[in-house]
Amino acid sequence: MRVPSRNITGQVKAHALYWGFLAAKLAVAVALSGGILWFINVFFTPHTPLFHLNRYRFARDLAYTTLGGVWFLMSYGILYLAFWDQRYRCRTCLRRLLMPVETGSWSHMLRLGRPAMEYICPYGHGTLNIEELKIAGAIPPDWTEHGDIWSELFAAPTTGSGPGDTGKTEDR
Numbered sequence: 001m002r003v004p005s006r007n008i009t010g011q012v013k014a015h016a017l018y019w020g021f022l023a024a025k026l027a028v029a030v031a032l033s034g035g036i037l038w039f040i041n042v043f044f045t046p047h048t049p050l051f052h053l054n055r056y057r058f059a060r061d062l063a064y065t066t067l068g069g070v071w072f073l074m075s076y077g078i079l080y081l082a083f084w085d086q087r088y089r090c091r092t093c094l095r096r097l098l099m100p101v102e103t104g105s106w107s108h109m110l111r112l113g114r115p116a117m118e119y120i121c122p123y124g125h126g127t128l129n130i131e132e133l134k135i136a137g138a139i140p141p142d143w144t145e146h147g148d149i150w151s152e153l154f155a156a157p158t159t160g161s162g163p164g165d166t167g168k169t170e171d172r
């Protein structure tokens with residue numbers, strides 16, 4: 001497929017959108033986590049005015065310490081979800097990537113490559129390749145941009161012989 005090079009402004013805009021979305025999600029995660037901690041602290045004296053663990057209760061009161069531990073795990077889970085969700089989003093339009101397809105094969109590695117899972121944007125902006133096995137440390141997912149597939153579809157028809165040309169005009 002022909003990959004048209006996007007202009008610099010478009011690339012900067014897509015990057016700003018992608019990373020801005022992650023920043024917004026992280027801000028929501030921090031606010032949510034802080035809110036939950038504040039809610040837990042409401043039920044314990046002495047009252048803590050801000051979003052931090054009650055140091056007179058933590059590691060002294062079993063109920064509060066347990067709640068603190070659960071809160072920590074939940075906050076970690078929310079942050080993890082924010083990053084996990086970001087990985088499976090289109091780098092151009094932020095939609096969730098769909099249609100996972102297994103590619104590659106260990107037994108035909110030279111021909112098909114190593115096994116990986118490939119996802120695609122529903123609007124065809126690009127595909128994401130995630131390696132199945134990470135032997136040499138973390139391998140970042142490989143994003144391949146496809147450009148605008150619709151521009152090719154709606155392009156002005158070219159004159160001359162093509163697949164639809166029946167050759168009626170040919171003189172015999």
Ligand SMILES: [Zn+2]
Binds near residue numbers: 125
């Ligand atoms: Zn997209």
